[in-house]
Each structure stands twice: as structure tokens, then as C-alpha cells.
Amino acid sequence: MKRLIAALTAALMVLAFAGTALAAQPAAPGQNKLTCSVDAPATCTTNGKTATIDTTLGGAAAVYLPGFNNSFYGVRVGQVTKLSNTYTGTAGIDPRWSVPIDLGGIHDGYTDYFVFVTLAECNNGFGLVDVINDTTCTIHRNDSSVTYPNWLAYTQANSSDYISLNDFYAFVIADGSGAPGVWTISNFTVGKPGK
Helix, strand or coil, X not given: CHHHHHHHHHHHHHHHHHCCCCCCCCCCXXXXXXXXXXXXXXXEEECCCEEEEECCCCCEEEEECCCCXXXXXXXXXXXXXXXXXXXXXXXXXXXXXXXXXXXXXXXXXXXXXXXXXXXXXXXXXXXXXXXXXXXXXXXXXXXXXXXXXXXXXXXXXXXXXXXXXXXXXXXXXXXXXXXXXXXXXXXXXXXXXCC
8 A cells, every 4th residue: 555655646746747737727618628738758639528648658648627617626525526537448556536635724725635546446347437426436645645435535534625726627647657558538527517
């Protein structure tokens, strides 16, 4: 487990490649298209609804929906109702959800830590990842070695925390923490995109 936490924590280093790409900025309603951020030689292609990430040659790639919606960003973690995607490809530590969290005690809208959800530890066996409603989705908190058996357990233990509002989007990333591969990500949902 320490090895997994170390690998997941290393993902934060990769966020430097994302810079402004994964930094949250507003988008016009209805303009929320699935968007790629890439650190070559990895590749990511998207048609706005589906994205294909390829890390077979190295590097990192992430997908996210640009733009805020008030049913997800800036709300308490226990109020989140949607955080899901579907995928094809072999899942391990890569790819995984990275969700920015703002500590409730500080609550300045900026990210204090991330929670990670690997697609290997959160899927229904047919490529559906439903972080909120699947009670078997393990939640990893990167600023500690604490894991939670599911989103409900995480939110009960961290009920005063919020989804960050000012600096990062929630995204699915493959960054070499696990085995390289090719994945197709689709049906990507955080809250109510475009609202």
C-alpha cells in the first residue's frame, strides 16, 4: 500500500506539465468538451466526447471538462452527486481520477490535497467507473497514507472539505505511475457539465 500511495503522490509532480491546462478556468455554458493535456511523448486525442490516451512511449496525458459548474466545484464533498466515466483498456494505477480538495478549515477555494481513484479499484467489470455510487471504489488521499473503502466513507471522515474551486479541475490521468497503455475515456461526468 505504501508503494501505491507513493506512486499516487508522485502524480502531483506531473501536474507541473499541466500548468494552465488543468488549472480551472470558466467556460461558457454548453462548451464543456472533453479536453486533453499532454506531456510528450504521450498522446491524447479527443472529439469532445471521447478521448484516447496513449502512454506506451512514456510521458503523461490527462482528460478533463473545462469550465465550472456549481453542482460540483466549490461544493462540500458530501454533496457531489456525479463523478464517473467509462473506459476501455487495462486499468491499474493508471489511469485514475485526480480530484482537487479544499480543506474545510481553510476553505479558500484552492487545492490542499487530492483524492485519487484508480480505475482498477473502481469499475463494475464492464468499464463503468462510478466513484460516487459504487460502494467498492477505493479512495486514496495523497497527503496521508489514509485510504477509504468508498466515497461515502471518505465524505463522512472529511465532511467539512470541499471540491476546489479556483485552481484545478477534476481529471483522469495516466502518468507512468503504473504500466503504460492505451485507454479510451468516455461518458466523463462531474456534477452536471454545461450547467
